[in-house]
Structures are given as C-alpha cells and as structure tokens.
Amino acid sequence: MMWSEKYRPKNFLDLIGNEESRKLFVEWFTNWKKGTRPILLVGPPGIGKTTLANLAAKQFGYDLISLNASDVRNKKNIHEILSPVLGNQTVLGTPMIFIDEVDGVHGRADYGGTEAIIKILKEPTVPIVLAANTDSSDKMKSIKKVVKTIEMKPLSPKLLRLCLNRILQLEGVKIDSDSIAKLVTKSRGDIRSMINFTQARATGFDPPTEKSFESLDIEEGINAFYKANSTVEARSILYSLRIDPREKINAFYSSIITSKISADDMQKFLQVISEADMLYGKIMKTQQWRLLRYLDAILLGLYKKDIPIRYSKYNLSWPLLNRLRWDGTKIKSIIGSLAKTMHVSKSTFSTLYFPYLLYCIKNKKIDLEFDESLEEIVQKEVALIK
C-alpha cells in the first residue's frame, strides 16, 4: 500500500503545518449556514488541500461530491452535475461540493465554465470548497470576489522531517540522516511527494547507498520497473524516476518496441504510450504542468508481471541497428561511386538503379568486382531480395 494513502490524516489534528489556515477552515465549517460564502483553498500541490476537504466532509457528516477541472469545464457539465445537488438535497443526503484545481478550468470563453461556477458560488445552498494551486490569473480574480480565500503555504523542511521520521518509525525503516535531509529538501514542501520518494527508496529497488533517488538512471529504472513483483512496487519505481517526461515516454517506447512480446501485449502497451504521449502533448500545448502528475498513473499501465521487457535506448533491434549503421555506410559509398559513373544523383541511384543492379547481380546478368568487405555487403543485400 502507498504510504501516502496509509498515513493519510484521519482527522484535522493528524495534518501538519498551516495551523492557522486549518483553524480558519474548521471555523468556517462550524459556522456554515445557507448563503455563507464558499471557501477557496490556495496553495501548492501536496500540502493537504484535498485532504482537508475530505476530512471536513467526514468530520462534519457531509456527503462529499468531488469534481475536478475537467468536470466543470463547460456550463452544460456543471449544470448536469450540480443542479441535482443544489436543487434536491433530501434525495442526496447532506451534500458538500469540492471542486479541485479550479484554476485549471480553462478553454474558450463560450464554454462558460467559469461563469457557471461563479453563478453557483454566489448563491450557495450547500457548503462549497474550492482548491487551487494559484490565485493570480484573471479568472481566479473573478472567482475570488465571491469566495473566502484561505492561503496554505508549503511546509518548512523541519516540519517535513518531523512527519517523515514519524512514518519511518511506524514502518520500522531506518534511513540515515543525510538521506532524510535530501528527501526533505528535494520535496520542496510537498509532503505527498516526500512520502512517495521515501517509500520508493525504502522498498528496496534503490540500494541503500548514498546515491540519491534522483540519480537512478533511466536504464536501471526501466529494468527495475519490469522486474518489480507487484504493481505497487512498479508504481514506486516509476514515481522515483525523476527525469524529463519526454525522455521517460521515449525510453518506454524504445524498450517495448524492441522486446519480444505478444502482439496483444504490444498493442496494449502502445495504446498506453499513445495516451501518455497525448497527455504530454496537451501539457506542452497548454502549459498546464499540474497535469504531469497523471503521467505516471498512465505509464503504470505498461506494467505486467514477468514480461520480458528490458531497457533499450534505440527504437530498433541491435541487429537491425548494426546493419543500418555499418552496412549502411558501406552501401552509401558504393552508391556514391556508382552514381557518379552513371551521371545521376545518389538519391536517384539508390531509389531506381540500385535495386535493379542487385537483381542483375542475383540473376548473374552482370558481374561487378567489389572489395572483399563491400562484396560481403552486396551479397547480404542480394540475399534479402525476394
């Protein structure tokens, strides 16, 4: 089980840091009545905004209706999802609405997502909690006018270490103090990523050396991923591979495409890679880097126990790659000299003349004398003609 789930706070006291913000949040819930301004939690990822909303629902006995930016992208969706909640509470118990990553609601103005949310926020009949990473955009400014904002800050390294030491103590895991300090500082105040990094380190794929989790190279990472004994282990490995996402996708692609696996698996894995590629393309296009957190979840679909996939840097198998690299250079030199003799370009010769020449050699209609090494290459090419 993921430690970040296992040690997810069970009540408001289990959370760490942002004490004043937590207090304001609980006070808001305690005093909530129809018409109270909704609340907006603003802060970087991994500091407990979603957890706080979940805890509030649990502690105050609400039925939590969680939405994210993609659910509330256009007016129609918002009305379809929220109208039953806002209009007929008795059927749905005591609902509470939580809209995560509300700063991610974007798109053309005619989708009307933001306007529809603001309209609902103005007349709240149930408690509404919004969460955002930042509140500086114009769209957020209009949302902020109708809500009460609570700012949440990243945790100080010392508080993170306090929390980490507690988890390590409960798990019975020992990590030297330098490594703990490294894990703490690398997480940049993000408690969730710190716990994930630590679990990845502690589960064994990364030998307990001084080597940082960040230095696990792509080859070790991909090989460890496919040697993992469970999805949980594979997930930890994947999360620990802190490399450029494009490089990550490419590495999986080249490793899979050059492996000998069944057509079904290949089709399934390529589908997953395609999804990951589309997500990354979307991130690059829209610059919504917060979506990057979903990339690893998609790539986890590439895991299958005991599948014979190992890291490969290139998209082609070694024999083919060698042939292209070494034989290709020699073929180029043959084509270069013959093209000159025939008074045509190298490209014309290789496309139109060379296959014909090989046929002639095969059918013994022509006898050309090559060097020993070139002769071998030409014979190889002739042998490939069907």
Added chain:
Amino acid sequence: MSWIKMPLKYDGKCVVCNLTVKKNEVGFWSRGIGVKHEKCAEKNIDLKCIICDGSVGCPSCEFIEDCNPQAVSPLCICKKCEQLEDPFVSYKNAVIEKFPILNIKI
C-alpha cells in the same frame, strides 16, 4: 529553494510584502515560490516554534539554504524541541493547546 538575483522579466507579487515587483526591477526569483524585492530579501525572518513558542533560529538552521522562512507555513519547530522524546506527539499536543478547534469531535 535557492533565490536568484536578477532583473525581473515580468511584473510579479512579492512573497514577503505582497506588493508588486515591477518588470525590469532587480529582485530575487525562486522556482516554484515566486519573486521578492531586493529590500524584502534583506529582512531576516525567524519562525516561531509551535511547541515552546521560542524562536526557531532560522539563520543557523541546517535547512536555511533550502527553506524560505517568508514563504513557508509560519510555525516550525526548534532544535531543542526536535530532540524531545517524541517530538511528533509534542507537536500534536501543542496544536491542541493553541488551536483547540482542530481537536473537534462531532
């Protein structure tokens, strides 16, 4: 969390004083945190220990290079309290004492 001194490319909000840091003004920038005025960067902020209410001693903290006291959650824990028998329980007790509403039971 290292801060880089540079002439800023865009207008931004100072993480210390909340006022605008104007484009082309020399200020400090840190990835993921934001910008601050040169003047604000000179201010030494010392966080408060949630357990003993004393000062945490940020200038001599081992994490000072990686922590921005102006931008993190305002209550921290001092070296002395970190060495208590169970600092996590002490932290929780301090939270209960200072923020009793968080100990809500419904």
